[in-house]
Amino acid sequence: MSLLGSIFQKNTTTVNQKLPVLVYNHGGGLVIESPFTNWTHRYVNLLASQLNAIIISVNYRLAPENDVPTIYNDCWTALQWVTSHANKDDSVITNTFTNYDPWLKTYGDFDKLFLGGDSAGGNIVFTMTMRAGKESLNCGVGICGSILAFPYFLIENIDQEGIPYKIWINICPSLEQGLSVMDSPMINPLAKNVPSLSVLGCSRLLVCIAEKDEYISGETLIRFVEGVKKSGWNGELKVIELEEVGHSFQIYKPECEKAKDMMMHYASFIHNK
16 A cells, blocks of 8 residues: 555645645544544644645554554654655665655655654654654754644543543553553653653654543643653643644544644744744
8 A cells, every 4th residue: 555645735836836745644442533523634734734845644554454563654654654754866866766756855844854644643643752862864854843732642541531532541551461452652642651752753743732632631641741741851842732623623524723723833833033
């Protein structure tokens, strides 16, 4: 299967103009949705037009047909494909990946690479960012910023009920003896066996929290934010707390004022204004 869902870009790009690149991972609890779902496709188009950026929408495989590490590996492969386009030698790219995209190479500004995702996509972005802190991306590209919008995180004694928990207990990979499903570093960023958050492989981090999120506890995300602050990570952290809205509301109601405000925060984050 192709790991690339689509490439989106505002249609006013001029010759030699370079645009920021945002690799986007959709939500859906790691078990449903795709880049081709109507609301996801619509939202990513909106991101491209409002952010004046190139958006790469990742078509990762889903659980339970595939295990969670496979999902993460799909997204890492897609990210490495994107960063391979920073190589000035076309032959190196084509020898590594068969689906080289000369348009992305021409117009992508790989000094401004961002990752973004909502819900399960936010979980994936976190995992990719942690991995990038330990492993190199192609061509020495660094992640300028990562956007975690209502990320699918669960923490013991806070989130042990509800749909996200029920999904996780059914797709969680096997753990070492004595560990519970809530000890998995794939779902709990503060678990004891998780590498220090200080290795986050991005320069800037944006975390979005919804006041009325019916799936992901605000307390969980605030504890994650505090964990990042205490970790010694030397990047720039920004937190947006959105009042009177629920989980991933901006995907389904992109025309509402809160969604427009959120988009403005994204634009400010990506263009560093």
